[in-house]
Amino acid sequence: MRHLLSTEDLDKADAIRILDTAEEMAAVSDREVKKLPVLRGRTVVNLFFEDSTRTRISFEAAAKRLSADVINFAAKGSSVSKGESLKDTAQTLEAMGADAVVIRHWASGAPARLAASDWIDAAVVNAGDGTHEHPTQALLDAFTMRRNWARINGTASAGTDLSGMKVAIVGDVLHSRVARSNLWLLRTLGADLTLVAPPTLLPVGVEQWPCSVSYDLDETLATGPHAVMMLRVQGERMNAAFFPSTREYSRRWGFDDRRLAALDAAGARETIIMHPGPMNRGLEISAAAADSPRSTVLQQVRNGVSVRMAALYLLLSGESSSAAPTQEAQR
Numbered sequence: 068m069r070h071l072l073s074t075e076d077l078d079k080a081d082a083i084r085i086l087d088t089a090e091e092m093a094a095v096s097d098r099e100v101k102k103l104p105v106l107r108g109r110t111v112v113n114l115f116f117e118d119s120t121r122t123r124i125s126f127e128a129a130a131k132r133l134s135a136d137v138i139n140f141a142a143k144g145s146s147v148s149k150g151e152s153l154k155d156t157a158q159t160l161e162a163m164g165a166d167a168v169v170i171r172h173w174a175s176g177a178p179a180r181l182a183a184s185d186w187i188d189a190a191v192v193n194a195g196d197g198t199h200e201h202p203t204q205a206l207l208d209a210f211t212m213r214r215n216w217a218r219i220n221g222t223a224s225a226g227t228d229l230s231g232m233k234v235a236i237v238g239d240v241l242h243s244r245v246a247r248s249n250l251w252l253l254r255t256l257g258a259d260l261t262l263v264a265p266p267t268l269l270p271v272g273v274e275q276w277p278c279s280v281s282y283d284l285d286e287t288l289a290t291g292p293h294a295v296m297m298l299r300v301q302g303e304r305m306n307a308a309f310f311p312s313t314r315e316y317s318r319r320w321g322f323d324d325r326r327l328a329a330l331d332a333a334g335a336r337e338t339i340i341m342h343p344g345p346m347n348r349g350l351e352i353s354a355a356a357a358d359s360p361r362s363t364v365l366q367q368v369r370n371g372v373s374v375r376m377a378a379l380y381l382l383l384s385g386e387s388s389s390a391a392p393t394q395e396a397q398r
């Protein structure tokens with residue numbers, strides 16, 4: 068693996084290798100000293116053209132736990148035209164000796180452009196590009212689902228996929244790179260996916276995607292999904308009215324208190340409620356749902372560091388090492 072640009076081009080073996088490596092990384096994060104020396108002397112640049120809290124901090128924590136040097140570069144506000152600014156910035160980073168560039172960009176395709184260019188040699192990691200993809204988010208979601216699925220089945224998670232798991236992704240699919248990355252990865256891992264959204268928040272051509280589509284959240288919840296992922300309503304990407312009112316939205320598409328109670332009444336004890344963050348509490352998810360024992364929001368954040376450690380390790384340790392990261396640390 069040279070770059071991590073999308074989940075669409077991750078095969079099953081690669082996906083499971085990343086998730087299994089993340090399990091090893093999680094064990095490191097449970098230790099008192101949360102650090103491995105495997106990327107000592109390597110430089111990871113966080114290049115963020117768009118706002119981010121948890122993704123940027125998560126990549127920073129991941130790189131530091133692997134002992135890499137980290138440079139944070141917030142490019143927001145640059146007035147140079149897109150192509151030029153990306154090229155100039157990339158060449159600057161190259162000159163500074165970046166080994167990996169973690170890039171978030173408002174333009175779909177920017178990370179792929181960087182990876183295909185001769186501007187840099189560094190490994191490129193897509194940390195979210197426009198409405199296109201957010202592969203490490205999907206990987207941390209899959210990691211979280213796999214652990215919970217293993218718990219439900221009373222098995223170990225390492226080495227397994229998600230066959231048999233029923234997943235619903237709910238809300239603003241149209242603007243969501245998280246939904247797209249999850250779609251491809253869940254297909255590869257064998258989960259059964261239903262997208263639930265108002266028709267106005269589904270992309271044209273969704274019927275060709277490898278999933279079912281529903282407009283009715285209660286109907287989908289009645290089928291007993293094992294994971295329900297609520298998407299943020301992305302106001303900043305909306306230039307029109309996509310639904311009548313926020314009240315109407317939460318009544319029809321939000322995970323509100325009524326739906327939480329219905330899930331409890333149905334005896335669906337194992338169903339988890341996921342959200343990538345940042346949450347609009349009271350809109351797509353109620354405070355009670357977000358803070359309930361079903362919620363995996365904080366598990367997702369924690370798992371994000373392990374998954375990003377795995378991705379950086381697999382990209383940067385290269386062919387020089389086929390040993391497991393924890394074995395390598397003991398050498």
Ligand code: NCD
Pocket residue numbers: 121122195201204244245298299301343344345
């Ligand atoms: C997501 C993103 O930025 O795409 N957030 C994240 O990375 N944690 C989802 C979102 O912004 O709604």
